[in-house]
Amino acid sequence: IRIFREMDRASAYLRDVFNDNFVGITIDHQELFEEVKEYLEAIKPGASKMVKYYNGQMPLFQFANVDRQIKGAFGRSVSMQKGAYLIIEHTEAMHVVDVNSGNRTNTAENQEANALQVNLLAAEEVARQLRLRDMGGIVVVDFIDMNSAENRRVIYEKMRNEMKRDRARHKILPISRFGLMELTRQRVRPETNITTREENPDNLVEAPIQLIDTIASKINGKKQKEIFVHVHPFIEAYLTKGILKSVKKDWQKRFKKKIVVVPRDAFTMLEWKLLDKDNNSI
Structure with a gap:
């Protein structure tokens, strides 16, 4: 007789997201550490070697710099490469994302090419932020203006490819002449809001x-x-x-x-x- 037990939350999560891109898993709870090792060994022999146990005095999230990354990722402003950044605002009707080039040095041949480079970075980060925060409903992304219809199509295809990783149902519309992209996304869980500003x-x-x-x-x-x-x-x-x-x-x-x-x-x-x-x- 074989008795099946219900999977714990960690194993259930790994069942949904574990893939060949994982290089390591660190756990600071002894019982959970053993359960995850057992589960990974069952679904992929040898994978349990990547699971490490942490018992240091400093909290794991602090040790791995996760706390700082969480505050940075969930703030109103989200930094990207070379000075570019996003501003994310939430209203009752929709979420609005503004793409800014910041102090990025314009090394491209012209302003159009530079805007394309920033917008490509932004499309990747916007898709990531939607998953991280589980932002649902209507989302409007204000990309940097581009005159070329071909460049707007490139950004649209980039956004579609990045959103393929998102398990939530979504629909994306092409960029308008005003540089706005509209999309809708199903909310999988309550939106994640983390306070990143403190009172004086x-x-x-x-x-x-x-x-x-x-x-x-x-x-x-x-x-x-x-x-x-x-x-x-x-x-x-x-x-x-x-x-x-x-x-x-x-x-x-x-x-x-x-x-x-x-x-x-x-x-x-x-x-x-x-x-x-x-x-x-x-």
């Missing part, structure tokens, strides 16, 4: 300088001899600034504890956390 700390009840005193008081009350302080990168810089003398060194001397300050890109300015050497909150 000066407007908050608790100022950063008060936060330092609060952390020091909490550290002094802990019994652990080694404490990891996770804070926003700006706070980390303030605590560790100085070669011979710093706030962190002063704390270590006053409290007779080993203190490690860990910068966290995902934290807001006044967010902080104390952990022990086993990554447990204290």
